[in-house]
Amino acid sequence: MIRKAIIPAAGFGTRLLPITKAQPKEMLPVLGKPIIQYVIEDLANAGIDDILIITGRGKYAIENHFDKNFELEDRLIKDKKDEYLQKILETDDLANIYYTRQGTQKGLGDAVYCGKEFICEEYSIIMVGDTIYSGNVPKKLIEAYEKYGCSVIALERVPKEDVYKYGVISGKEIEKGIFEIGDLVEKPNVENAPSNLIITGAYLLSSKIFDHLKNTKPGRGGEIQLTDALKSLLSEENIIGVEVDLKRYDIGDIKGWLEANVELGIENIDGFKEYIKELCDK
Numbered sequence: 001m002i003r004k005a006i007i008p009a010a011g012f013g014t015r016l017l018p019i020t021k022a023q024p025k026e027m028l029p030v031l032g033k034p035i036i037q038y039v040i041e042d043l044a045n046a047g048i049d050d051i052l053i054i055t056g057r058g059k060y061a062i063e064n065h066f067d068k069n070f071e072l073e074d075r076l077i078k079d080k081k082d083e084y085l086q087k088i089l090e091t092d093d094l095a096n097i098y099y100t101r102q103g104t105q106k107g108l109g110d111a112v113y114c115g116k117e118f119i120c121e122e123y124s125i126i127m128v129g130d131t132i133y134s135g136n137v138p139k140k141l142i143e144a145y146e147k148y149g150c151s152v153i154a155l156e157r158v159p160k161e162d163v164y165k166y167g168v169i170s171g172k173e174i175e176k177g178i179f180e181i182g183d184l185v186e187k188p189n190v191e192n193a194p195s196n197l198i199i200t201g202a203y204l205l206s207s208k209i210f211d212h213l214k215n216t217k218p219g220r221g222g223e224i225q226l227t228d229a230l231k232s233l234l235s236e237e238n239i240i241g242v243e244v245d246l247k248r249y250d251i252g253d254i255k256g257w258l259e260a261n262v263e264l265g266i267e268n269i270d271g272f273k274e275y276i277k278e279l280c281d282k
Helices: 035-045 060-065 070-078 082-092 108-113 137-148 160-165 209-214 226-233 254-268 272-281
Strands: 004-008 050-055 096-101 124-127 131-133 151-157 167-175 178-186 197-205 239-243 248-250
Touching (some): 004 035, 035 124, 035 131, 035 137, 070 082, 108 209, 108 226, 124 137, 131 197, 137 151, 137 197, 137 239, 151 226, 160 197, 167 226, 197 226, 209 226, 248 254
Parallel strands (some): 004 050, 004 124, 151 239
Antiparallel strands (some): 151 197, 178 239
């Protein structure tokens, strides 16, 4: 059974400055909830009990958000604001959440490696803390793992001109939407990209990944790249890719953050679609 997950959330959020100077990008609100709460809710709904968040300097707001606030709860009880009380109680009880810090910014691979002792010898899920999906990706990863018994990564097909932004795979389609991965490349040039199937930031990985991360040299950008460690892992274990047919909100910049709020607002808030239409018609 898959019971543990890691959420790397130690990045500076440079593309969102100055908002992220003191506010973690993972805590930016999308429809009244921080981005990282969507990630944790998906993990909890997929049966994950224990979640380790890898934080860094200035990320205390994440810990505070998922901690109990007895003074606030007491005030809401006295004011009979049961609806709001219920919302924060649900946040408190999502999962068992633990924290450790990445001392120095050395890339996603290094952040994941900080969770080695937490995971021990188990398979576990890794989800980046700044991406929201329209469906439950962890469940899809677990379903594929239960069928194939090896590491699994979530894939998405993007326009070829966008592949330079992502890790990209090559592989053989063994059934519809399922790929046996043959190679992985971190942010290739468009001309050299092996496909337009990109790694979305959701993984279910063998604990062997930590041995490969330990031996991975700094790669693109001078950082320890998880993609490079996955490429090394291929030498001793199959990796399956699952093409995920879901809407993905990658909230790495202002445009992505606004798009997430607008699109999810249209889907979930009464009258908001009409409001946007009125703006567009002016």
